[in-house]
Amino acid sequence: MARAEHIEIRIRQVITAMRPLLRLEPAAGCIELVRFDAESGVVSVRVSGGCPDCDMSATALLSGIEAHLMQRIPEIRAVQAVGST
Numbered sequence: 001m002a003r004a005e006h007i008e009i010r011i012r013q014v015i016t017a018m019r020p021l022l023r024l025e026p027a028a029g030c031i032e033l034v035r036f037d038a039e040s041g042v043v044s045v046r047v048s049g050g051c052p053d054c055d056m057s058a059t060a061l062l063s064g065i066e067a068h069l070m071q072r073i074p075e076i077r078a079v080q081a082v083g084s085t
Helices: 003-022 059-072
Strands: 030-037 042-048 078-081
Touching: 003 030, 003 059, 042 059, 059 078
Parallel strands: 042 078
Antiparallel strands: 030 042
């Protein structure tokens, strides 16, 4: 398995574990991996929905999502939202 593929698997695992913490359930909103660029270390994610307990959109939660991912996967240099709603 290529190194980039292994990192993508780890990213997907962290995102899956993060969903209950963010309370972004598939019916109300979601976060999903769109792409990981191994050369730049940039993760592209699609986020939608928002916090059911406050007025923050999922996009506004991106800095926390980025910190969470970067803490667990040191190969990540940045996280960007794409196609957010």
